[in-house]
Amino acid sequence: PVFEKLDANLSKALVSIGEAAFAYCPNLKEITLGSNVAEIGASAFRECTSLTSVVLPDSLIQLSEKTFLDCTALTAVDFGSGVRYLGSYVFQGCTSLKNIAFPENIEMIGTSCFYGCSALSDISLGAGVSFIGATAFGETEFLQSREGVVYLGDTNKWLIVNKDIENKDIEIAGDTYGIAAYAFHGNKFESVKIPDSVQLVNTAAFYQCQEMLGATIGNGVTELSSSMFSGCSKLTYVTFGANVQRIGSSAFSGCTLLQEIDIPDTVTSIGKNAFYNTALWNAAGATLIYADNWLVGDAKEPSDKPYSVSIKEGTVGIADYVFSQKDVGGVTFSDGIKYIGEGAFSWSFLGYNGKVEIPASVTEIRDYTFYSCYYLQNVYLPNSVTKVGRSVFYNCVSLTNVHLPTEITEISDYSFFGCRSLKMLAIPDKVQRIGMAAFYWCISLGWEEGPLKDEYSSLKLVLPESLEEIGDYAFYRSGLSEIEFGKNLKKIGRSAFYENWNLKSVSLPAGVTEISDYAFYGCSSLERISMPNVEKIGRSSFYGCSSLKNLALPATLDDPEFTGVMLEALSMESHRIVNPKVYEISFSEKYLRDDESYEMYQIIANCGVYDFNWNFGGGNVFAFMMRDMIRRDA
Secondary structure, eight states: OOOOEEEGGGOTTOOEEOTTTTTTOTTOOEEEOOTTOOEEOTTTTTTOTTOOEEEOOTTOOEEOTTTTTTOTTOOEEEOTTTOOEEOTTTTTTOTTOOEEEOOTTOOEEOTTTTTTOTTOOEEEOOTTOOEEOTTTTTTSHHHHTOOSEEEEOSSSEEEEEESOTTOSOOOOOTTEEEEOTTTTTTOOOSEEEOOTTOOEEOTTTTTTOTTOOEEEOOTTOOEEOTTTTTTOTTOOEEEOOTTOOEEOTTTTTTOTTOOOOOOOTTOOEEOTTTTTTSTTTTOTTOSEEEETTEEEEEOOOOOSSOEEEEOOTTOOEEOTTTTTTSOEEEEEOOTTOOEEOTTTTTTSOTTTTSOEEOOTTOOEEOTTTTTTOTTOOEEEOOTTOOEEOTTTTTTOTTOOEEEOOTTOOEEOTTTTTTOTTOOOOOOOTTOOEEOTTTTTTOTTTTEEEOSSTTOEEEOEEEOOTTOOEEOTTTTTTOOOSEEEOOTTOOEEOTTTTTTOTTOOEEEOOTTOOEEOTTTTTTOTTOOEEEOTTOOEEOTTTTTTOTTOOEEOOOTTOSOHHHHHHHHHHHHHHIIIIIHHHIIIIIIIIIIOOSHHHHHHHHHHHHTOOOOHHHHTTSSOHHHHHHHHHHHHHO
């Protein structure tokens, strides 16, 4: 039979259509996507050359790359109210598509999304669009019929391409809202002025404009996008607007004549390699590279041993990943430095030359700052810091001591992941959330060395009263033996205390109503658990808690059947682990006085059977069961 129709409504439970699921079905003419479909994989309907129309459900958030690539009969697309992101090449080669209307929920139109839609002449752009990829509408009738600088949209007007690349004088319209990615790629103009109306400039908008001498950026722009002026080899000056806050990665990379720049005080972040291979970077004898009052690079050659650096006075910030994978072993910060970029010291030897102290002028530690600094042992974060990003100390395997600022409200995801030497730290009183895998595999957490060799004593981790949530895998395989929960705790995530082998007792506060899946899985030393108001216990929550002696289940549990399953699992573990120990130690060693008694005991133990009749009342239980069934039928 020929496959002509797909009706996803036939399966109300369908939520996902996988990659290339219906690709190359040339006779498929019609698809009806169910109201629960939330994901459609890459190339899912690629080259369905008979498909004429598509209505996307409101449950769908994005279309993956090449979803409808080369669906040459497609004439109509209804995006619904849910789709926000259109990936690369989604409708490329849909040669019958003549018009498209983007609702306001569409935010991103990916690279070459409608490239080669040769009949596409009518495009209505919604006000929500914040990114238009390179050649998104390349080789369409819309572009083919226009000359010079091409704009799209009414409410928010986008400049999508300049077709006249040889023109030396370019003027951007004063009502332009955004400039698409690679819009001026390879143009020959000598200077550009971005008007104040422009708020968004997408990736590499002026990439390799090799005749450009200068640029003036309007007051509406808050971020210079990645590779915005990359490869503009004759660029010598840039005038910033009053509101620029970030200079993106590789923004001026390859601007080989750019030897000075005035960075405004409004800038709080500079991306990786923003000034790589400029005259600033290539200055003779330079090791630490500065752009105005920002440290933007480390050009020092690899060393036989870790070296220390001193950041010059007056420096206000360190750009992203400046010392990443460098041999820097110690750093002296300048007074007044405000910003330390994302991943600034990641994969470095920082800590090799001693303790690291962040100055009090810093208010934020950004993501990945000390990621995988294997030699880092002691870090002092001042109380001026109000935010510590994700994965800041990820895999800092030698880290033993950290002072956390008093004002932070969250320990972010993966903050201390794999810090296997971390023994204890004080959780500040204002912390409301401990993020996903924050202390994952911190196997020394909760222990300190004693006065004698190989002697350790346990420490109690006290969680603050402010804490409301412990994220998934937060203390996965940590070394905790004792923990005190704050009274305001409400949520314990999946596998939060998975295989905490030393944990002996848990007393949950009244606010915790649910124990997530695998929360205390494999806590083999856990003897007591108190959970006064728990309403739901998740899958395998206490699986393998072989030392658990007393368990009182609260009346608030709302799923008695699942609770029964859990108790059966606990009983099974007891049968598997505890019973053999009882036989081996209690019966075989303590109570039996001679070898003959032990041999007789073994015969009895090996011949034991389970008598269902005896265990369920002593009478003919099957007769009772049959009687009850007859009564119900009657």
